[in-house]
Every structure is written in structure tokens, then in C-alpha cells.
Amino acid sequence: xxxxxxxxxxxxxTALFFIGAYGFLTRTHLIMxxxxxxxxxxxTCLNFIxxxxxxFPGTQDGLLFTLFIITIAAAEAAxxxxxxLNLYRNFQxxxxxxxxxLKY
Amino acid sequence: xxxxxxxxIPALPLVGFIFIGLFGKYFPAKISGRxxxxxxxxxxCLAGWEAYQYFFVSGAVGGTYQTTYPIRFSWLEFxxxxxxxxxxxIDPISVMxxxxxxxxSLMVHIYSAAYMRGEKRYSTxxxxxxxxxxxxxxxxxxxxxxxLYMGWELVGVSSFLLIxxxxxxxxAVAAAKKAFIITRFADMxxxxxxxxxxxxxKSLDIPTLIxxxxxxxxxxxxxxxxxxxxxxxxxxxxxxxIFIGGAGKSAMFPLHVWLPDAMExxxxxxxxxxxxxxxxxxxxxxxxxxxxYVFSAPDVLKIIAITGAFTAIFAAIIACVQYDIKRVxxxxxxxxxxxxxxxxxxxxxxxxxxxxxxxxxxxxxxAIFKALLFLSAGSVIHxxxxxxxxxxxSLRKKMPLTHIVFLIAxxxxxxxxxxxxxxxxxxILGVAYQTNKIIFIIGIITAxxxxxxxxxxxxxxxxxxxxxxxxxxxxxxxxxxxIPLMLLAFGAIGAGFIPFQKLVxxxxxxxxxxxxxxxxxxxxxxxxVSIFISAFIYLNDNTIPTKAVKRLGGVYRxxxxxxxxxxxxLFITKKIIFNLVARPVAWIDKYIVDSSIxxxxxxxTEISISIKTLQSGRIQGYMSWxxxxxxxxxxxxxxx
Amino acid sequence: MHQIxxxxxxxxxxxxxxxxxxxxxxxxxxxxxxxxxxxxAGIYFMMAFNFIAIVQIVIYVGGIVVLILxxxxxxxxxxxxxxxxxxxxxxxxxxxxxxxxxxxxxVFTGYVFKTIKTGPENMQVKSIGMQLLNIKSxxxxxxxxxxxxxxxxxxxxxITIAVGEHKKPELIKxxxxxxxxxxxxxxxxxxxxxxxxxxxxxxxxxxxxx
Numbered sequence: 001x002x003x004x005x006x007x008x009x010x011x012x013x014t015a016l017f018f019i020g021a022y023g024f025l026t027r028t029h030l031i032m033x034x035x036x037x038x039x040x041x042x043x044t045c046l047n048f049i050x051x052x053x054x055x056f057p058g059t060q061d062g063l064l065f066t067l068f069i070i071t072i073a074a075a076e077a078a079x080x081x082x083x084x085l086n087l088y089r090n091f092q093x094x095x096x097x098x099x100x101x102l103k104y
Numbered sequence: 105x106x107x108x109x110x111x112x113i114p115a116l117p118l119v120g121f122i123f124i125g126l127f128g129k130y131f132p133a134k135i136s137g138r139x140x141x142x143x144x145x146x147x148x149c150l151a152g153w154e155a156y157q158y159f160f161v162s163g164a165v166g167g168t169y170q171t172t173y174p175i176r177f178s179w180l181e182f183x184x185x186x187x188x189x190x191x192x193x194i195d196p197i198s199v200m201x202x203x204x205x206x207x208x209s210l211m212v213h214i215y216s217a218a219y220m221r222g223e224k225r226y227s228t229x230x231x232x233x234x235x236x237x238x239x240x241x242x243x244x245x246x247x248x249x250x251x252l253y254m255g256w257e258l259v260g261v262s263s264f265l266l267i268x269x270x271x272x273x274x275x276a277v278a279a280a281k282k283a284f285i286i287t288r289f290a291d292m293x294x295x296x297x298x299x300x301x302x303x304x305x306k307s308l309d310i311p312t313l314i315x316x317x318x319x320x321x322x323x324x325x326x327x328x329x330x331x332x333x334x335x336x337x338x339x340x341x342x343x344x345x346i347f348i349g350g351a352g353k354s355a356m357f358p359l360h361v362w363l364p365d366a367m368e369x370x371x372x373x374x375x376x377x378x379x380x381x382x383x384x385x386x387x388x389x390x391x392x393x394x395x396x397y398v399f400s401a402p403d404v405l406k407i408i409a410i411t412g413a414f415t416a417i418f419a420a421i422i423a424c425v426q427y428d429i430k431r432v433x434x435x436x437x438x439x440x441x442x443x444x445x446x447x448x449x450x451x452x453x454x455x456x457x458x459x460x461x462x463x464x465x466x467x468x469x470x471a472i473f474k475a476l477l478f479l480s481a482g483s484v485i486h487x488x489x490x491x492x493x494x495x496x497x498s499l500r501k502k503m504p505l506t507h508i509v510f511l512i513a514x515x516x517x518x519x520x521x522x523x524x525x526x527x528x529x530x531x532i533l534g535v536a537y538q539t540n541k542i543i544f545i546i547g548i549i550t551a552x553x554x555x556x557x558x559x560x561x562x563x564x565x566x567x568x569x570x571x572x573x574x575x576x577x578x579x580x581x582x583x584x585x586x587i588p589l590m591l592l593a594f595g596a597i598g599a600g601f602i603p604f605q606k607l608v609x610x611x612x613x614x615x616x617x618x619x620x621x622x623x624x625x626x627x628x629x630x631x632x633v634s635i636f637i638s639a640f641i642y643l644n645d646n647t648i649p650t651k652a653v654k655r656l657g658g659v660y661r662x663x664x665x666x667x668x669x670x671x672x673x674l675f676i677t678k679k680i681i682f683n684l685v686a687r688p689v690a691w692i693d694k695y696i697v698d699s700s701i702x703x704x705x706x707x708x709t710e711i712s713i714s715i716k717t718l719q720s721g722r723i724q725g726y727m728s729w730x731x732x733x734x735x736x737x738x739x740x741x742x743x744x
Numbered sequence: 745m746h747q748i749x750x751x752x753x754x755x756x757x758x759x760x761x762x763x764x765x766x767x768x769x770x771x772x773x774x775x776x777x778x779x780x781x782x783x784x785a786g787i788y789f790m791m792a793f794n795f796i797a798i799v800q801i802v803i804y805v806g807g808i809v810v811l812i813l814x815x816x817x818x819x820x821x822x823x824x825x826x827x828x829x830x831x832x833x834x835x836x837x838x839x840x841x842x843x844x845x846x847x848x849x850x851v852f853t854g855y856v857f858k859t860i861k862t863g864p865e866n867m868q869v870k871s872i873g874m875q876l877l878n879i880k881s882x883x884x885x886x887x888x889x890x891x892x893x894x895x896x897x898x899x900x901x902x903i904t905i906a907v908g909e910h911k912k913p914e915l916i917k918x919x920x921x922x923x924x925x926x927x928x929x930x931x932x933x934x935x936x937x938x939x940x941x942x943x944x945x946x947x948x949x950x951x952x953x954x
Contacts, residue, residue: 003746003747003750004746004747004750004751006857007852007853007857008754009750009754009787010849010852011849011853012754012757012758012787014845014848014849014852015758015761015845016757016758016761016780016784017844018841018842018844018845018848019758019761019762019764019765019841020761020765021727021731021837021840021841021844022765022837022838022840022841023764023765023766023837024724024727024837025724025727025728025731025833025836025837025840025841026724026765026829026833026834026837027765027826027829028826028827028828028829028830029770029826029827031770031812031815031816031819032765032770032773032826033723033724034812035764035765035773035774035777035812036764036765038777038781038804038808038812039761039764039765039777039780042780042781042784042804045784045800046784046787049787049788049791049793049796050791052793053791053793054857054859055857055858055859055860055861056859056860056861056862056863057859057862057863058862058863058864059861059862059863060863060871060872060875061882063793063795063796063872064872064875064876064884066796067796067799067876068887068891070799070800070803070804071803071891071894071895072891072894073804073808074803074807074808074895075894075895075898076898077807077808077811077812078811078898078899078902079898079901079902079905081811081812081814081815081902082901082902082903082905082906083905084815084819085815085818085819085906086905086906088819094819095827096722096723096724097722097724097830099721100720100721100722101721102721103719103720103721724833728836728837728840731840731844732840735840735843735844735847738847738848738851739847742847742851
């Protein structure tokens with residue numbers, strides 16, 4: 001088959017996910033935060049593909065889910081960028097630390 | 105017997121009330137008065153026809169006056185067993201009351217046309233009169249205890265409206281409130297009594313109740329509830345509470361304080377409501393449940409008799425020293441109602457035939473001559489523009505007609521033959537003589553006092569020499585004021601000859617009542633003696649009254665202040681209830697209930713303030729909490 | 745051979761991912777993101793999921809990253825830097841992500857995975873389409889339809905959000921209607937970000953339906 005044990009591949013996708021999480025938590029610009037989210041989504045796709053490959057070889061369900069996730073990611077990116085532009089207009093800033101009016 | 109016209113008797117005043125009340129402002133005030141009078145005149149004619157039919161044509165079957173229910177339909181059906189019906193009951197007392205109410209109301213309507221002329225709320229006044237007449241007739245014709253209560257409350261409301269008719273006068277407003285609150289307080293007991301009695305009697309229907317509760321096989325005899333509380337059975341308590349309701353409306357002793365104040369209303373209203381009709385509703389109530397009282401609760405009847413007798417003499421004593429002529433008449437009314445009440449209550453000592461008839465007879469005659477007294481007093485007040493008898497005197501030449509009818513009414517109420525009051529009062533005293541000597545003595549003394557204070561009033565107004573300042577020139581208003589006076593004067597002379605023993609009796613069968621010579625002679629003698637004493641003191645302006653006042657001193661002041669009953673009430677309500685009950689309750693409400701609620705609110709607020717900073721609006725903060733919590737959950741899941 | 749390529753790609757993937765989230769320059773971050781996504785597509789190729797790898801490159805690289813680049817250009821200058829993260833955020837981010845990494849790795853390294861289900865060896869693109877539009881069991885027609893609806897909603901809402909609250913009430917009140925419309929149109933044109941997301945999404949759709 002592939003020659004690599006499944007756990008190694010999973011470690012790659014997990015690491016990618018938490019790199020994304022780290023970026024989400026630390027970035028000071030909303031577009032950067034969006035990029036981190038893309039990383040996280042990407043690692044999820046990878047995870048689906050991995051399990052499809054190792055545990056359900058010959059089927060396509062994981063693949064189809066990946067397809068859906070990619071579609072959702074595209075939609076989400078479009079809306080997120082629209083929101084970011086709007087935020088920039090209203091706050092003259094896109095830092096997640098400063099756009100905090102949606103609170104108590 | 106086609107009975108639909110009976111429904112018209114109460115319905116026409118109601119139509120008048122609605123029509124005048126809604127559209128009265130669109131046509132001249134005079135027309136609304138005429139309209140109301142017209143409606144009531146038709147109603148009175150129907151009532152008279154009905155009385156004639158019932159008493160002389162078709163009411164008696166085999167010598168017994170039947171109780172019939174010409175109109176009867178179920179109004180509210182809660183369950184097959186719990187039905188509130190509305191209908192009309194036709195028996196001797198209801199027919200008699202129909203006649204009294206419509207007749208006096210018609211007189212008052214006619215009289216008011218002149219008396220109230222020029223009032224701003226003239227048409228409103230007639231609308232209220234129509235409402236009152238409807239309510240009273242509705243009450244009288246009640247077939248159901250709930251219907252009775254509805255009529256009862258309606259007369260209370262219309263009485264409130266009419267006492268407070270001059271609502272820009274603070275005293276009138278206070279009097280209206282006082283009357284309403286006191287009668288409402290009594291009505292609370294009435295309602296409790298209704299609940300108890302209808303629970304035991306298993307019906308709301310008055311005839312069914314009477315038949316359930318006045319036979320040997322009735323519920324109370326076998327029930328454990330018969331033992332009751334404080335020596336009275338539960339049924340007795342219920343009946344006593346019904347009587348308390350009646351006592352509130354009829355101004356019996358501890359609840360009488362509203363009636364003198366109610367004289368703040370227009371004088372014709374006092375004649376209608378507070379002399380002739382509404383205040384005898386309590387008498388009517390006891391009479392309506394008379395079989396139950398007689399059979400199931402003679403003890404309560406004893407209480408009723410004692411209350412009535414005490415009220416009679418108590419009010420008569422107060423009436424002797426009052427100066428406001430309307431108040432004298434008000435206390436006189438209380439006293440006379442006391443007569444009726446104790447006449448009914450005398451059945452508690454075993455003689456149940458005569459008291460009922462005597463009370464009803466007195467109710468009838470009293471309605472006529474007391475209305476006459478009030479209306480002629482109204483004429484005097486209209487003429488003099490004052491209520492105080494010290495402002496009056498030597499009016500006999502200026503108001504000859506009023507003088508004569510007032511004299512007739514005074515003779516009637518004092519019990520001088522052949523005027524109406526003599527027969528009824530003599531019948532009451534005769535019954536009292538047969539049953540209870542103490543009450544008989546009280547009755548005789550009260551009769552003397554009655555004659556005394558009525559002639560005190562009469563001499564003060566019409567004989568005592570005094571320069572009277574006259575504001576209005578016309579002594580007798582117009583024909584609409586004199587005609588009712590004359591009609592009622594004929595009634596006050598002739599009503600005593602109506603053979604009530606044959607017509608209005610406890611079970612519908614005529615009773616034979618031989619008059620007791622001792623009683624008759626005693627009653628006449630004491631009345632005449634009282635009149636002479638009164639004439640001696642008040643015929644001329646002399647110093648006897650002031651000397652007597654000085655001699656009596658404290659006793660006089662006690663009586664003049666009406667035995668301080670009002671002050672006692674104020675003391676009880678203001679000092680005791682307000683200070684000992686209301687204030688602590690208010691304190692508890694303010695400081696314990698409210699502050700516990702405030703504490704809850706404050707704690708919530710504090711907690712919210714302390715934790716609201718968690719909602720910072722920073723998505724990264726949310727995300728780190730979310731991921732951290734997720735990891736903790738995963739760890740917990742792994743450990744378990 | 746496979747192992748060597750895989751570990752190389754994986755190492756490059758992780759390094760570029762780390763660089764994506766640590767570099768302070770917008771453009772570099774975007775380029776590192778691009779590299780990460782392309783390398784992920786490489787892993788898909790290695791696993792013989794050719795179709796999904798191509799979709800990844802077309803949509804992610806060709807669509808989303810370009811979109812992000814556009815928005816970077818719209819909101820800042822090319823060489824601009826972002827601020828450094830705060831110490832507090834840095835600490836919590838490190839803590840959470842490292843703990844998460846270790847816990848998750850601990851979970852699946854101790855677990856023995858077994859093949860659950862196998863299918864036919866020769867996978868074709870046609871079968872993907874067949875399963876996607878199948879209404880029988882294991883068909884994905886309903887999610888597919890939902891996704892199309894979602895894309896429509898996303899398109900409309902992104903337009904609405906981007907146009908935003910630009911209507912000035914006093915303008916509408918006073919000026920004639922045609923002036924107002926002109927003004928709005930002018931504003932919309934000046935933003936010129938409007939048609940880009942929409943066109944991207946249309947691209948996405950065509951790519952999906954391919």
C-alpha cells in the first residue's frame with residue numbers, strides 16, 4: 001500500500017490543525033486569522049482523506065466529504081472577507097483585539 | 105295567566121336608564137325627566153294590575169295565596185346540579201314590594217321634576233333613579249339566591265351613585281364612600297352566608313332551598329354539621345351571616361352609621377332609597393328566607409329580634425336630639441326598620457304566624473308615610489334652603505299644604521288612629537306582647553319616643569315663632585311637588601285599612617288576629633302623652649330645651665354625638681386596625697417581602713457584573729476557552 | 745521511496761504551516777499558506793486521490809488564496825507588517841495548541857486502527873459523480889443540494905454585507921431618486937470588491953459540477 005503507518009500521517013494532520021489553532025489564537029489581523037482557519041480546515045480535509053485511504057480503501061465517502069468541506073471553505077472565505085471589509089470600514093481596524101463591541 | 109307583563113315591570117325602568125343614560129344629553133333635560141317618569145308610570149300601572157290580579161282575582165286557590173313562578177329560565181348552567189336561574193317569583197310579599205317600590209318611585213319621579221329643576225345633571229339623576237328602581241324590582245322578584253345577590257349589589261351601586269350625586273361636595277363624596285364600604289362589608293357576610301346555606305340546602309334556587317331546609321327530613325337534622333360552632337349549627341351561622349348582610353343594607357345597630365350620612369343625597373332620593381325601599385331590603389331578605397329561619401334557626405331569630413329591638417330604641421333616642429331634619433328622619437327610619445326586624449324575629453319564641461304579617465304591614469305603611477315625611481321635608485328644605493330645624497319656625501301659614509301632610513305623616517308614624525301607622529304598629533306591639541314582654545316594653549318606649557321626636561320636629565318647623573329668612577318665594581313649588589304629597593297623604597290615612605292579615609301572610613292562608621285591648625290603649629295613651637310633652641316643650645320658643653340639656657349634661661352630649669359610634673369605628677379602624685394590623689403588614693411587605701426580592705435581584709446583578717467580563721467580544725478569547733474546555737472534556741473522557 | 749517522499753513533503757508542510765502562522769508580513773503568510781495547500785495536494789496525489797488533489801489546487805489555491813490576496817491588497821499595502829501578538833495570547837495559544845497536540849497524539853497512537861470496509865480497486869472520477877448524485881443509500885444528493893443552496897446564500901449575503909450600510913438617509917430624503925441611485929452605483933463601483941467574490945463562487949460551482 002502506502003508504506004507509512006497511519007499514525008504518522010495522522011500526526012501530520014493533527015500538527016497542522018494545532019498550528020492553525022495557534023495562529024487563530026495569536027494573530028493580530030483578521031485576515032491572518034482567516035488564513036489560520038483555512039489551515040485548520042485543510043487539516044480536517046486531510047484527516048478525512050487519510051481515514052478513507054487507510055480504513056475504507058476503495059470507497060469514496062471521505063473524499064466526498066472533503067469536497068463538501070472545500071466548498072464550505074470557499075463560501076466561508078468569501079463571507080469572511082466581506083465581513084472583514086465591512087469591519088475595516090466601521091472600525092478602521094481589523095485587529096480582533098479592537099473590534100470587540102459585540103459584548104455585554 | 106299570561107305573565108310576560110311581569111317582566112316588563114323591572115324592564116321598563118332599565119330601558120329608561122339605558123336610554124336616558126346614553127342619549128340624555130341629546131335632548132332637553134326636561135324630556136328625559138318626563139320620559140323616565142312615563143316609563144315608570146307604565147311600570148307602576150302594571151304592578152298595580154298585577155297586585156289587583158293576585159290579591160283579588162286569581163292569586164288565591166282555595167283561600168291560600170299561591171307562590172308561582174311565571175317566568176323562569178336557566179341562565180348559567182355549570183353542571184346539571186348547579187344551575188343559576190333567573191325568573192320572577194310571585195307571592196304575597198313580592199307583589200306587595202312590587203307595588204311599594206313602583207309607587208314610591210313614581211311619586212319620587214314626579215316630585216323630582218320640580219325639586220331637581222335647574223340641576224346640571226338632571227337627566228343623569230333620572231337615569232340613576234331608573235337604575236335604582238330596576239335593581240330594586242329585580243331584587244324583589246328574585247327567584248334565585250344569586251339573582252338576589254345581583255340585585256342586592258345593584259341597589260348598593262345605585263345608592264352609592266345617588267348619595268354622591270352632588271359629587272363636588274366633599275361631605276357627599278365621603279357619605280357615598282361610607283355607605284358603600286359599610287354595606288359592602290356587610291355584603292361580604294351575606295355572600296359567605298349564601299355559600300353556606302346553598303351548600304347545605306344543595307341548591308341556589310330559593311323555593312328549593314326553602315323546601316329542602318324547612319322540613320323534618322332536611323339535611324341539617326341528620327348531618328354532623330348540625331353540631332356546629334359555638335352552640336350554633338353551621339346552617340345557623342349561614343343564616344346569621346345572611347342576616348348580617350341584610351342588617352348592613354337595613355342599617356341595623358352596629359352597621360347603621362352610613363344611613364344618617366347618606367342624607368347628603370338629594371332629598372327625593374332619601375325618600376326613595378333611604379326611607380322606603382332599599383333599606384327595607386334587609387327586612388325583605390329575612391322575610392324571603394322566613395320559613396328556613398323559623399324551622400332551622402330559631403336562635404338566629406332571637407338574635408334578629410334583639411338586634412331589631414335594640415336598634416329601634418337606640419335610633420329613637422338619638423333622633424330626639426338631632427337638629428338636622430333629614431337626620432332626624434334618618435334615625436326615625438332606622439328605628440322603624442328596627443320595629444320590622446324585631447317583629448320578624450319574634451317568631452324565634454315560637455309564635456310564627458303574626459310577626460311576619462305585622463312586619464310586612466309595617467313595611468308597607470312605613471314606606472308610604474316615611475316617603476311622605478321625606479318629601480314634605482324636602483319641600484321645607486326647598487323653601488328655606490336649610491336642613492337645620494333651628495332655622496325654621498312658624499311655617500304653618502306660609503306652607504299650609506305641607507303643614508297638613510306633614511301633620512298627617514307625623515300622626516301616622518306616631519301611631520294615632522285612624523292613620524296607617526297605628527294599625528301596623530299596634531299589630532307589631534300585639535305580637536310582642538304575646539311573645540316577649542321585654543321587647544314589648546322596648547317597643548312601647550320606642551313608640552313614645554317616636555311620637556315625641558316627630559312632634560318635636562313638627563312643632564319646631566311649623567309652630568315655633570321665629571323670623572324665617574326665605575330665599576325662594578314659591579312655597580309649594582309646582583303641582584309636580586304637591587300632587588305626590590297629597591297622594592301619599594291619602595295613602596298614609598288609608599293604608600291602615602288594608603286587611604293585611606288576609607292578604608300577606610307567612611304561608612298564604614289568612615290569619616285571624618284579635619287585637620289586644622291593653623296593647624291598643626297603652627300604645628295610644630303613650631303616643632298622645634308624648635305628643636303633649638313635645639307640644640309643651642316645643643310649641644313655643646322657650647327655655648325648657650336648654651334647661652333640659654344643662655340638666656342632662658354628659659348624657660345629652662353622649663346622645664347628641666350618637667353614642668360616639670362613628671368615633672368608635674374610627675378608633676377601631678384608624679388606631680387599632682391601621683396601627684396594629686395594617687402598619688405591621690405594610691412594614692413586612694416593604695422591608696421583608698420587597699427586600700428579599702431586592703436581595704435576589706442584587707445578588708443576580710452582582711454575579712452578572714462579575715462574570716460578564718468573560719464575554720469580552722474577543723473571538724480569540726472565546727476560541728481559547730472553547731479549545732481548552734474541549735481538551736479538558738477529552739481528558740475527562742479518557743480518564744473515565 | 746514512498747516513505748522518503750512522504751516524510752519530506754510532511755516536513756515541508758509543517759514548516760510552511762508554522763511559517764504561515766508566525767510570519768509578520770501579509771504577503772509571505774499568504775505565500776506560505778499557498779505552499780501548505782499545494783503540499784497537502786501533494787499528499788493527496790501520493791494517496792492516489794487525484795481528483796481531490798486537483799480540486800484542492802483549483803479551488804484553494806486558485807480561489808481562496810487569490811481572494812485572500814485581494815483582500816490583503818484592499819486593506820493594506822503589500823509590504824505591511826502585522827503587530828506582534830501579545831504575550832498573553834501567545835502564551836495561551838502555545839499552551840492550548842501544544843496540549844491539544846499531545847493529547848490528541850496520545851489518543852490515537854495508543855489505538856490500533858483496522859480496515860473496516862473495502863471497495864473496488866479501480867476508482868474513477870465517474871463513480872464520484874455517480875455517488876454524488878445518487879438518491880439511493882450511500883448517495884449524497886441531499887448534501888449536494890444543500891451545498892448549492894449554501895453557496896447561493898453565501899453569494900447573496902457576501903454582496904449584501906460588502907455593499908453594507910452605504911445608503912445615507914438624508915440623501916434619499918432630499919435628492920431625487922435617480923441621483924441617489926447614481927450615488928449608490930458609484931459607491932459600489934468604487935469598492936470593486938463586489939463582483940470578485942461572486943465570480944469566484946461561480947468558479948467554485950463550475951468546478952464542483954465538473
